[in-house]
Amino acid sequence: MTTPAIVPNFGGDSTDRKLAIICSKGNLDMAYPGLILGNAALGEGIETHIFFTFWGFDMIIKSRMNDLQFSPAGNTAMHLPGTNLHIPQAVMPAPGMTAMATKMLKKQLADLQIPDVPDFLDQIVASGGHLWACRLSADMNKVSELDLRDDVEGIISASDFMEITANAQLLFI
């Protein structure tokens, strides 16, 4: 039984979907949700703008972007590997825990072929994504354009970002 041609709906050349992502966290684990969703949106042809603010600024500061860390302190979803057993919070602040947890998380991500943060942002820009830095965070951190990734399109105010992302769907991370 033959049915007529079925062609996937890839949408027209222009989609009116637009996505704004605000990255406000500088912990390694919290850098990834925005990167993964932004990258997925670009792969669907969605215009994507990412705004880095507060601690999220570390993702685009050249001297810090390779050194994001993951701390298990305060994270009650940490379990002994392969089990449902909680790791007691009391051990989390111990010296070396952050370094160890960071190393483990990086390895888990690398095993799944997830790029590190700078490499992921390279991919997002290559896919047509737009990166913006928050003016207030730049002032607080005392950094200028020179300190940021070269592909950050500008240091802009919150209201500038609102203008650029008019009618976008918005994610705050």
Add this chain to the structure above:
Amino acid sequence: MPTIEIAGKQVTVNDEGFMTVYDEWSDEIAKVLAAQVEIELTPRHWEVIHFLRDDFKKEGESSTSRHTQTVGGFPIKEQFELFPKKPAKKMSYIAGLPKPKGCV
């Protein structure tokens, strides 16, 4: 699974139109699939398509854009130029493979 006729051949596709049987694919079918999504295949497109076909055989799943860049050597920027807007899905569709499952 529906069966449809493409380039004079009966092929099995899923509800969205992606081919589901690896060996039913041919160059002639790829040309028709590409035309249906408004892509004219150049030699560079064929290089990507053949990479995807070979890679699927090795890996057992469709290559994501990331994998096509890191393993295939086709820069993501170029993938967007060759297969505009939704490169990963369009590449797989034309190569007669399922949509990629990977997130990145």
